[in-house]
Amino acid sequence: MTKTLKVGDDVIWRNGTDLRGTIQYGPFLSAAVDGEDAYLVRGQDSEPPTSYVVSASSIEKCGLQFAVNDRVIDADWWGTGRIVYGPYSTSGVSMYLVSRDGEDLIQPTRASQLHAVVASIGDRVRVVKGDDAVPRISAMFEGKIGELVEVDPAGPVQYLVQIGSGAHGAPDGRWWCAEVERVEADDSRPAGFEYYGVFYEYGVSYLDKDGNIWTFDGTMNREGIPVAVSENPLMHGCSLVRVVRNYGPLDRLNT
Template sequence: MTEFKVGDRVHHDVRGDAEITYGPFDSPWGGTRYVIRLDSGKETAVSPGTLSAIPEPPKFAIGDKVTTRASRQEGRLVAGPFVSRFGGRRFWVVESTDGKHEAPSEESLTKLSEPEPVKVGDRVRVVKDSDGYRAGQYIGRVGVVAEVEPRNELPYKVRFGDGSGFHGDPDGHWWCEVVERVTDEDTYTHNGVTYDLSAKYRDRDGDVWHFARFGDKVVGLIGRDPVDEHDGDPFRFAAGYGPLTRVTD
């Protein structure tokens, strides 16, 4: 006979899914009983023969990024789970970032969430561009990911500005080693100058431009906000009437 404990999720063969709230106890009419709480909130006493366990989803899996309570180091699960000869506790093998291994108990592990991988079309800020030629030229600049090649030493091809320039131009593109997704601002960099797309800008003729981003395209329109990528001119057209001065009133 399967034994249950308070808190276990179970399935009753007639009443459906439930949770054990009390038991086991001896019934006055003979046999063992448990009290279960149905999903409706009602409780009832039932015999264990009418119950089946609902398996809990595994807490961890090979490849999960975790920290351990003892070392407080980050690592990845590379083997497990195993059952210890001493006390029957479950443990995993963790490989830390320095390549060393430890075997903590499952109870001492905390799973870490990982950010969604950067993909084509994401707006990113360059953390590290490339070594050697023009190293550091693009660090801190914001652009749009045009290609991702995970097997490359420089996996992210980032397009800057409107992408109309040649490879390496301010409004061209560059292969970068490390980038981070931009979530804190909506900006656009043109010829080394970063513009706030939520603001309005006045050109040298006194016209006031409104800008908006649609995917990897930025367009401007005089007098009102663009409604789509075809409703206005490319940013470089407005910049041709520069310098653009931010409107503060």
């Protein structure tokens, strides 16, 4: 999965110490980092300011600041823990003291290798983003709610979500996802499907630009995309994607 970085992002990277800067350009292929994807980064800690070519694999987006008792994932250790002190600086490196779960150990840990715990195993979560490397399958899971069954802090896609009893990659199965959000027990969001940022509720009628009425009852096609019920038999069974692209935008009729 490609890291989501853009011009203007504040980032941190390792070069003897943790360095901070702002992305000026990229990504681009660079011989300076052995042909890897790279970014041009303007350093924040040098005077006068210096720009660096930094490999994408060694760069992380800044912005996460932790407080005492925050739950975190240590990407180097592959485990979770709790912040007990920090941040503080050691030889120019931003650090925290982390109490590791299941161990009687408090470990000094670089800030750059810590990530916020968004959910715990067993929580109900909504899939925000699947795996960019497999977009066709990932689209079947984005917007769905399931159970978080495994976390891989070091992986490019960290969260394994179980939607139903199906096999891995099946629409009612499980899938490794890049981003999830915890769903509270009293979450009132109805059953439905999210497509390009718009949520379509099952059992609700929608009016298209030509005056046709569409309803989605939760029936899926082989690709895991909802199919429509239409008053026009020639249009019955069209996928939500086809309906939105060819006849949208769709306006909700009933509440």
